[in-house]
Amino acid sequence: MIRDTSGQDVILDNRRPYRKWAGLGAAVLLVVALGWVVTSWRASASADAVVSKAALQLGTAEVADIARDINVQGRVVAANSPTLYSPAQGIVTYLIKAGDSVAKDQVIATVDSPSLTNQLKQEEANLARIQGESERQQIQAKRDALENRQAADLAKVDLEAADREMRRAELSWQKKVISQIDYEKAKDELARARLRAHQSAENARLAVEMASFETKNLKLQVQHQALLVADLQRQSDELNVRSPVEGLVGNLALNQKSAVGAHEALLTVVDLHSFEVEVLVPESYADDLGLKMPVAVKVNGREWQGEVAAISPEIQNSQVVARLRFKGDTPDKLRQNQRLTARILLENRNQVLAVPRGAFIDVDQGRSAFVLRGDKAVRVPITLGAIGSRQAEVVDGLKAGDTIITSDTSRFKNQNTLLITQ
Template structure:
């Protein structure tokens, strides 16, 4: 059996009692509204609107700096893409993404088929070509000695025959020798002279052939040396080195997996100089004529604020991202290097377009929208008068007033939604 605490038991209400309770609540709410209306009427006396809680501000005269925002990204224009020098296979990788590297630093090694064997072949062929050249020189020197000896011998024979000829001429003249003997000597002398001419001609030809053969031998050596040098350079090129100081922005998937196939020209690494960072911003085309090279620009990247200088203004307008207008590309270079600027980060730049001197201004507030941006309530004593105004530029929290107000006017800056239909309202707080 359950024990019931009678003190905690609430009496059950009938449907009629519940209905009567709801009616009582409705009546109470109506009475509250009626009392509020009566109170408002009592305060206004003539049925006008009375405002007790509101914000105010004075119209001031000051120089208004006009600015325009433009969005974009951080770019690193000084980039180099390192490519594969040949068809190869990926090998050892010595860096990781984001590493800072210096010019000439070894990044990776790749393997090229038969390259080392080719180098050995070229080295052997070069040795053979060098030996052939030495042989050409040696053969020429030997032939030169032989020719010199032959010519010397012939010249000696000619000298002897010339002496004999002179002797026999005298002997024939005194009839101590026959004419035929003299003729034999002269015939032999003529033969020797012909032999000398032939030997000298052959020597000249041998010298000419030696020059040709030597050039051919040296050309072959140069060819083999060039092939060897190229092969060695190709082998050195398989040691992939950084062409600049910078950061590793990209590493190809193939380089990350040893043994992957690489084609000549495949991109292996992207390296960028972080000190070349700039902001690539897109400003509305209508403001392009209001900025100039050398202008200072305040740029925000996340929580970082950077001051930069305009270094380039595009000459071609492009359709904006939303497709509703056109923009011009503007490059802004930071005045100081900042390592926190990362490629692709969103950047917001604030451009100074000009200054409106002695402009009438008000602080920005909800009165702008609730007043349809053409009405304000000017406070005059304990009342506020609805006044037609013309607004100009809006810069941050400052609004330019073109017409309808003067410096020193005090206006209501809180929302007008409850009394915008009134030309004049009363102020209970004044």
């Protein structure tokens, strides 16, 4: 009897071909992955360090106009804050308080000075006295002139009478009706009459000159005294202290009703239309600064144009103090000591190769940069020129279109090639 072989039969699974293809695909993926690992290993082996692209800041070299400038911090100061002084010794009375707004020529304080008031009255009395003397002298001069003219006229009449007597004496002498003594006497009378007439005329002329001199001298005295009175009147008017500008009252130097000496400070007034910005510039830029250099002052998010108005001749704490003045319109609502930022334009460079300014410049003073080449960044030597607040000029080492790492590369200071991963 033949035995049944059903126990040796094996049931075949129809899905086995699919498992074959799945295994083949897994093997292919394994080979690809292994190739990628090998490639990556080789790439990383040829680089000094590996860094993620997301951790970097990149910039592209391009031809552009560069403004070589510096950003500085500053504070608002009053360009015109006059201090008012007492014109004389006295008692001060303030008509305002610190911080009050005042108009130009507004009376803001008064000084009561009895001594100045008394002196003014005395000099006014002296002026009236000298004016009276001048008027009296003019009247006296007219009287003297009249008397001198009368004396001259009488002397002239006496001269005519003596001349007539002389002619009569000559006729009588020719006819021998008078003695020689009487004839000589007539001649003497004529000579005396001529002398008196001449002296009377000269006295009248000198009297006129003397009167003119005295009148002129008294007029000068009147003018001198009038100037003295005018000056004292001016000082008296200045006892009403007026604001020279429109602005705000600063500090009051004294208390109300305090005794004050002549030329002692009373208060300050801040001109609201004349503000400047005082900035501190690093010593390294001191030689580059110049008067009238253009500046941009940032106030409440807006830039206002101005210029460098003054530069301190000395350096303190490695900084130079400079004053910036607004040009044209001035920002509203500026306050003393308000903090502002400003940008001073040192130089303009047109159509030069430039890269964005970044922290890489500070690593080695901008002598090298990492240039992207594919998935790698290679360090190349470069030469920088003008450096602005936003861009830096590239003199040598790069070309337009090159992409460089602009972020801080100090951690790669000793590496020359970087592998950039996504």
